[in-house]
Amino acid sequence: MNNQLFLTYSPLPREELVQKVKESMSDKRFQHVLRVEEQAIELAKRYDTSIEQASVAALTHDYAKERSDEDLIHIIVTQGFDQELLPYGNAIWHGVVGAWLVRKELGVVDEEILTAIEEHTTGSATMTTLSKIIYVADYIEKGRQFPGVDEARLLARTDLDAAVAFETQQTLNYLLKRKQMIYPKTIETYNRWVVI
Amino acid sequence: MNNQLFLTYSPLPREELVQKVKESMSDKRFQHVLRVEEQAIELAKRYDTSIEQASVAALTHDYAKERSDEDLIHIIVTQGFDQELLPYGNAIWHGVVGAWLVRKELGVVDEEILTAIEEHTTGSATMTTLSKIIYVADYIEKGRQFPGVDEARLLARTDLDAAVAFETQQTLNYLLKRKQMIYPKTIETYNRWVVI
Numbered sequence: 001m002n003n004q005l006f007l008t009y010s011p012l013p014r015e016e017l018v019q020k021v022k023e024s025m026s027d028k029r030f031q032h033v034l035r036v037e038e039q040a041i042e043l044a045k046r047y048d049t050s051i052e053q054a055s056v057a058a059l060t061h062d063y064a065k066e067r068s069d070e071d072l073i074h075i076i077v078t079q080g081f082d083q084e085l086l087p088y089g090n091a092i093w094h095g096v097v098g099a100w101l102v103r104k105e106l107g108v109v110d111e112e113i114l115t116a117i118e119e120h121t122t123g124s125a126t127m128t129t130l131s132k133i134i135y136v137a138d139y140i141e142k143g144r145q146f147p148g149v150d151e152a153r154l155l156a157r158t159d160l161d162a163a164v165a166f167e168t169q170q171t172l173n174y175l176l177k178r179k180q181m182i183y184p185k186t187i188e189t190y191n192r193w194v195v196i
Numbered sequence: 197m198n199n200q201l202f203l204t205y206s207p208l209p210r211e212e213l214v215q216k217v218k219e220s221m222s223d224k225r226f227q228h229v230l231r232v233e234e235q236a237i238e239l240a241k242r243y244d245t246s247i248e249q250a251s252v253a254a255l256t257h258d259y260a261k262e263r264s265d266e267d268l269i270h271i272i273v274t275q276g277f278d279q280e281l282l283p284y285g286n287a288i289w290h291g292v293v294g295a296w297l298v299r300k301e302l303g304v305v306d307e308e309i310l311t312a313i314e315e316h317t318t319g320s321a322t323m324t325t326l327s328k329i330i331y332v333a334d335y336i337e338k339g340r341q342f343p344g345v346d347e348a349r350l351l352a353r354t355d356l357d358a359a360v361a362f363e364t365q366q367t368l369n370y371l372l373k374r375k376q377m378i379y380p381k382t383i384e385t386y387n388r389w390v391v392i
Contacts (some may be wrong), residue, residue, distance in 0.1 A: 006269055008230070022214075087387075129314065157306050169372065169375070170374055172368075173372060176365065176368055176369060176372065177392055179385050179390050179392045180391065181391050182383050182386060182387060184380050184383055187378050187380055187383050188380075189281075190372075190378060191378060194375050195377050196375045
């Protein structure tokens with residue numbers, strides 16, 4: 001990690017950014033965030049993109065995950081967000097509103113990072129390599145255990161787009177089986193990356 | 197069937213409407229259309245809505261199904277349809293453009309019928325009883341054979357909304373398993389009728 005390069009993506013040096021993130025969540029989630037960072041850096045090396053940018057995006061991707069529903073709803077209602085977000089709950093809010101909070105409270109302004117945070121639970125039809133890395137790293141970090149995670153890890157090492165497709169299809173199967181809400185953007189991701 | 201009431205929904209008497217529909221498609225599909233009509237009338241009686249309206253909607257629901265892609269695309273491009281329809285193919289076009297053709301060529305102007313035609317392959321979050329009847333009748337007419345059709349038939353006899361939910365979930369499972377495109381409106385249908 002190059003400290004000077006890190007500062008082109010975050011106004012705070014890594015140690016201070018890590019401290020801010022740590023203070024915003026439970027230790028359990030903070031450990032997950034560190035594992036996502038480790039995984040994201042590995043993928044950034046493999047797919048030849050900035051490890052410092054991947055580090056900042058990974059460290060901040062769940063920054064809003066433990067905010068209260070009340071806080072997140074207040075931001076959605078008052079800050080010009082699409083009001084159709086409201087029924088979807090924290091699972092969707094923490095990405096979209098999270099990007100806004102990371103800019104406002106942590107001073108990160110890199111658009112690729114903010115978009116990667118925004119898209120990390122839903123993906124999108126227009127994901128950059130960084131977005132794909134955060135989306136996939138969050139799914140396969142070494143603490144994850146679920147049927148299919150080994151296949152996802154294998155795909156991530158050989159074909160990032162295939163890993164995005166696999167994760168998206170698995171996620172939709174999971175939601176459908178449990179009759180849980182599906183956010184329309186997840187279908188855009190499916191139509192772009194899964195459909196053959 | 198009351199002929200006078202039929203004419204409040206179709207400018208053509210039933211025999212002439214049937215003839216027009218017959219001429220627009222293969223005999224195999226025409227037989228399907230007649231079975232959908234029979235099933236739709238049965239559901240209209242059960243759920244206490246107009247059998248004449250159900251008949252007109254059922255007879256015309258697949259009116260555009262055998263139009264060429266070229267014709268359907270031409271209509272989408274020149275008649276003010278959402279251009280995002282273009283990637284989805286006949287499976288989606290024949291409902292949306294079909295409603296437009298049924299109005300233009302068959303003179304049907306009843307908005308509930310036109311909406312039921314439009315929605316018959318995707319459903320919607322705002323389906324009327326008529327829309328639900330056409331959506332479900334198309335799925336369970338007595339010629340249909342697929343895993344789950346008996347459960348769908350049973351649900352249709354006892355709870356129309358549950359039949360809509362079952363069909364929507366099965367359809368999404370089918371598309372997902374085969375990695376086929378999912379039209380965003382199908383997800384609106386899912387979020388409204390399937391999610392618990």
